[in-house]
Amino acid sequence: MNRLLSLVLVIFLALTLAGCKIIDLPLLNKDTPTATEDEELKYKIDKVILSKGYQSLEQKVEVIKKNNEVSLIVSVGLLESSGVEVEQIVKIGNVINIHIVNESDEENLQLVVPQIILDLKNAKSINMDEIKFNLINENFKPIEVKFGLNEVINKIVNDYKLTANSSPNISLSKDEDKLIWNMNYASIFDSNNLETPLVNLSVQVDANSGDVLESKKGLISSYIDHGHIMDYAAERYILYKKTFKESEEAEIESLWYFDIKNNKKTQVYQTHKDIVSAEFSPNTKNIGVLEDNGTAKEIYLVSRDEKKAFKPLFKDNLIPALARWYSNDKLYILQSDEKLSKIYSYDLLSSKEELVSTIDKNITDMRIYDRHFLLMEPIENSSNKSIFHTRDFKALTLIDNGFMPRYINKNLLAYLKNSEENDRNSLIIYDMKHHKEYDQVDADSLSISSIPGDKLLVVEKNQSVNDFAIYEYSTKNKDLNFITKINSDNIYLDKKKNFLYVDLMVPFEANKSEIIFSVDITKLSKILP
Numbered sequence: 001m002n003r004l005l006s007l008v009l010v011i012f013l014a015l016t017l018a019g020c021k022i023i024d025l026p027l028l029n030k031d032t033p034t035a036t037e038d039e040e041l042k043y044k045i046d047k048v049i050l051s052k053g054y055q056s057l058e059q060k061v062e063v064i065k066k067n068n069e070v071s072l073i074v075s076v077g078l079l080e081s082s083g084v085e086v087e088q089i090v091k092i093g094n095v096i097n098i099h100i101v102n103e104s105d106e107e108n109l110q111l112v113v114p115q116i117i118l119d120l121k122n123a124k125s126i127n128m129d130e131i132k133f134n135l136i137n138e139n140f141k142p143i144e145v146k147f148g149l150n151e152v153i154n155k156i157v158n159d160y161k162l163t164a165n166s167s168p169n170i171s172l173s174k175d176e177d178k179l180i181w182n183m184n185y186a187s188i189f190d191s192n193n194l195e196t197p198l199v200n201l202s203v204q205v206d207a208n209s210g211d212v213l214e215s216k217k218g219l220i221s222s223y224i225d226h227g228h229i230m231d232y233a234a235e236r237y238i239l240y241k242k243t244f245k246e247s248e249e250a251e252i253e254s255l256w257y258f259d260i261k262n263n264k265k266t267q268v269y270q271t272h273k274d275i276v277s278a279e280f281s282p283n284t285k286n287i288g289v290l291e292d293n294g295t296a297k298e299i300y301l302v303s304r305d306e307k308k309a310f311k312p313l314f315k316d317n318l319i320p321a322l323a324r325w326y327s328n329d330k331l332y333i334l335q336s337d338e339k340l341s342k343i344y345s346y347d348l349l350s351s352k353e354e355l356v357s358t359i360d361k362n363i364t365d366m367r368i369y370d371r372h373f374l375l376m377e378p379i380e381n382s383s384n385k386s387i388f389h390t391r392d393f394k395a396l397t398l399i400d401n402g403f404m405p406r407y408i409n410k411n412l413l414a415y416l417k418n419s420e421e422n423d424r425n426s427l428i429i430y431d432m433k434h435h436k437e438y439d440q441v442d443a444d445s446l447s448i449s450s451i452p453g454d455k456l457l458v459v460e461k462n463q464s465v466n467d468f469a470i471y472e473y474s475t476k477n478k479d480l481n482f483i484t485k486i487n488s489d490n491i492y493l494d495k496k497k498n499f500l501y502v503d504l505m506v507p508f509e510a511n512k513s514e515i516i517f518s519v520d521i522t523k524l525s526k527i528l529p
Helices: 002-018 026-031 149-160
Strands: 038-040 043-051 060-066 069-075 079-081 083-092 095-103 110-120 132-137 169-175 178-190 198-206 212-219 221-226 228-233 237-245 251-259 264-271 274-280 286-292 297-303 308-310 322-327 330-336 341-347 352-359 365-369 372-378 385-390 397-407 412-419 424-431 436-441 445-451 455-460 468-474 479-486 491-494 499-505 514-520
Touching: 043 083, 069 095, 079 083, 079 095, 083 110, 110 169, 149 178, 149 198, 178 479, 221 237, 221 251, 228 499, 237 274, 251 274, 264 286, 264 297, 274 322, 286 322, 297 330, 322 365, 330 365, 365 397, 372 397, 397 424, 397 445, 412 445, 424 445, 445 491, 455 491, 468 491, 479 499
Parallel strands: 095 132, 228 274
Antiparallel strands: 038 083, 043 110, 060 069, 069 110, 079 110, 083 095, 169 178, 178 198, 198 212, 221 514, 228 237, 237 251, 251 264, 274 286, 286 297, 297 308, 322 330, 330 341, 341 352, 365 372, 372 385, 385 397, 397 412, 412 424, 424 436, 445 455, 455 468, 468 479, 491 499, 499 514
C-alpha cells in the first residue's frame, strides 16, 4: 500500500513540474547571465585602395567622425592580392568584427596593403570611444615582415654613409619565398666622394633577414669648386665667389670664373670686403662688382682676361645700391632711399658718370634689356613689388604687382606673383607690345630665369624641403615641360650639354660650405635596375 502511495505521489509531482515555465522559477533566473546579442551593421564601401606605400604593414582601423557620421579606414595588412571585399560587419558587445575576403586573381596579384574606406550606416547610437575592432581574415593570413621600411632606410643610410636629401622610390617584390625591398635613390650625396658628390643608388634588401642582396651606384655629377654662384653667362662661364678665413677676425673673398668649354677655373679678383654682387658685361669681357665695406657699398670693375680691377671715381657723392650692365661699356647704377631714387650711367671708355634720372620712388631693383627698363618698388607688408616699365625714365608704366621679373625678349617678360590667401606664386607672362597678360602658368614657382630660345627655367616651390621640381617653359607653345628633380633651388641650365650647374650647401660638412657641381640631366632621372 505504501509503495502504491509513493508511486502516485511521484507521478503527481512530475505532472505538476511539467506544467511550469522556466520564467516561473525565480531562483534559476536570478543567477543566469543574459547572452549578448549579435548586431549586424549596415555599411557602404566608398573606396578600396591597393596601397604600395608600405610605411605601415600592420592591420588597423581608424575611426573618422564628422557631422554625426562615422567612417572607417581599414588597413588589412600586407597581402598578395588583386582586391578585397567586406563580407559583413557584426557588433558583439563593445567589439566590432569586420569580416574581410581577399581576392586572388592570378593575373592581377600584387604585393599591396589594401585599405578599405567605408561608412557605417547605423552607428549614431554607438559610442565609438568604447569600441574595439577585430579584423576577421576569412580566407587569408597577412604576410609578416621582420625588417620594416624605416629600418631598411636607416640601415642603407648608415651602411653606405649617405646623406639622403630625398626619399627613395620603394617597391616590394617576391622571389619564390623571399620578400625583397627594392630601394632606388635619385641624386643623393655620397659623403665618401666629393669629386662626384651626387649619385643614384639602387639597393635590394632581404625583408626578413635584413641582408643586402645587391647594390649599384650611378655617377651623375662632377665637382667644380667650393663657392657661391654670382652670375651665369649661358653655356660659357660661371662666375662665383670663394671665402677664405685668413684669421679668427678676418676673411678674404675672391672672385673666380669657370670656363665651361675647357673646364678651367681662374681667379680674377680678391678683397677683404664682402662681395655683394658680381655680374658679367654682355660680352663677358668685364665684371661689375659691388662690395660692402661695412659702412657703404662700392663699385669695382674687373677685366676678365687681364685680371685687373679699378674703382670708378664719381664726382657726385654716389652711394650705389646696385649696378646693372646697359651695354658692353656702360653701367647703370642705382642710388636709392625711402623717398627718392637716382639712376646714373657710367661709361667705361670715357670714365665719366651721368645722372640719367631722379625718381620720386623707393626703387630697390632694376632690370635692363635692349633699352627697356624694369623698376621695382616695395609694397608695405607684401611679398610683391610694384613693377614699372620705362624706356626714358620719364613715363613709368605700372605693369603689375609681383616679384622677380625677367626679360624673355623685347616683347615678353615674366614675373612671379604671390597670393597672400594661399601663399602660392603664380608665373605670369606679360606681353609688353600689346600691354596685356600673355599667359599664366599653374605652377607654385620659387624662382625663374631666362634661357635661350625664348624660354624660362622654372623651379617649383618645395613643400617637403627635400627636392625641387625643375621645368622648362616655352613661350611659343605656352607649355610647361618637366625636366627633372634635384635637391637645390639655385641651378642653371646648359642646353647644349644638357647639364645643370648646381650651387648647394654640403649637408655632411660641419661648416656647411657651398659647393658647385655639374649634373648630367640624362643620368639624373635614371634609376639603376
